[in-house]
Each structure stands twice: as C-alpha cells, then as structure tokens.
Amino acid sequence: MPIKLNRAGWPRLLSALPLMSDDPRSLALGRSGATRESFSQSVSVLKFGTTFKTTLPGRQPDSNRFLAARYAGKAPVVLDIGASDGSTSLDLLGALAGQFGHYFVTDFNISVRWGVDMRGRYYFTDASGACILSASPRWLIYADVGDAPLALRLLAKRLLSGSRDVSSWEEILLVHPELVALAHADPRITIARHDVFSPWAGMRPDLIKIANLLNRCYFSEAKIANALRVQCSALAIGGRLILVENRAEREQFSAFIRTTTSMQLEHSHDRGSDVAVLVPTSF
C-alpha cells in the first residue's frame, strides 16, 4: 500500500495495526541514532524504487558463524552488497574479529535528501531527485504505488507533488554512525555506493555477501540472474559468494565457491537461499 500510518501520531493502543510504520522524520531530525536498533528501524522505513531498506542488527548469526569459521587466520577482501545502514556489516565485522584484508560496505541507496514544505510535511528524495516518500505526523506516502487501487495511486501522486514546494534540501548518509566512525578509524573499511547490476571495479573480492536484496518480490528472475553473473565474475578464483535471506525468524543461506569455469555449491543452511538456483553454473 502506498499509504501507511506514522506511529508517532497515533495512540499507543493502535501501534500493532499492520499499516503502522516507524517515523522516518527522526532521521532528518537526528533523533534516530540512540541505539543501532532505533537507527535501523528509521532507515528501514525508506523505500527506494521497489526495495525497502529493511535491516536489523543481529539478524544473521548463522551465516556470520559460518564465515568466521571459514576465514579464521585469513584476510579476505569482503564486498557486502546492499548493506542498508551497515548494521549487519557491523555484525559480520565483529564475527571476523579483525581477520579481513578490506571490507567494502556498499549499497545503491547510501544517502537520502530531505526537505520540509510550508505545512511541515517532510519529503525524501533519491540520488536522482525523485521523491520516494513523504511523512507527516500521522501519514507516510510512498512513491511506489505497486498495484494499489487507482484512487489511492492518484492520491499518493498528488500528496507527493508537494515536494515541488520545498525550497531547501539536506543530504543524510544512511549508514549507522558507529560504522562511519569505525571506517574513519580503520582504513581497511570503505563505505561506497555500488549497484548490484553493475560490475565491481574495485579490489578483487574473496567474499561477496548479498543479503535480502536479490528477492523475486523486488526484481525479475532475469534481472537477479544477471546481477549474480555480473557480481560472480568479479570474484577471485577460489572466492566465495554467500546469499542470505531472513524469512520471519529464520535465516537461510547458500555459499558458493568460484572455480575457473563455474560456481560450485559449498553449503546450504535451512533450505538455502531462494535464489541459489539462479547462480551461474558456468562462465
């Protein structure tokens, strides 16, 4: 649904309603960073195109344990794609306990611009300047209208058009301040913008992690297969791809090793990744 309720403006009694959402205005007001959880909750409300920035610290303990065991005593170059605010990157960095050569925390939507109109309604835009969301104390309006009824689509469009009245915009980095501080202190950590559909042009990775991004609800199978081919091509020979998904309380993942000619399945956890079948079998 393109229209949701902003939890901030409704009585607590209603907070369990399905369309109730956290308040993204706290990102703009700098009130979201009290804990890693609260920052992630505010970032998770944002939706760029068809993709929510949903994330939460502590959601991938099984794949973190698996990777920590595989890289004990080694120094892999890690490329984490679609990392959102980097909460899960902080978790993996913690599990690796310093045993990495370089860690690239990447996302296509690494920042957001925000502004306020005369009536106090907040607007958020993506890197191209397109309005993705507006927020008032009671309502959130999303630009991605999906297949909502026509009346709702038209209403959402009209309400978002108010972004034209905003005269000044500010940009905020959607990465948790703890990770930003860590990247300043440790030159082996880089935060960068990267598109999963484009080739990686940096240091050759030994490990590529893609979690909760290549989802059939977000992208067609053809697009997912293309993204996997493009990213696997960047892997070092002997390098590893790990695809992770969080379904309800469960964590599923599949790990693959790159050989000279193919990607070989190494391990499946709890039925494996939903998109494991789309990993290229040959190059």
Ligand SMILES: C[S@@+](CC[C@H](N)C(=O)[O-])C[C@H]1O[C@@H](n2cnc3c(N)ncnc32)[C@H](O)[C@@H]1O
């Ligand atoms: C559901 S979140 C997953 C966050 C984190 N990996 C996790 O598992 O908690 C998906 C992330 O993918 C990012 N994303 C969407 N399209 C992308 C693209 N084309 N390339 C890279 N990242 C993208 C979104 O901005 C969002 O932060």
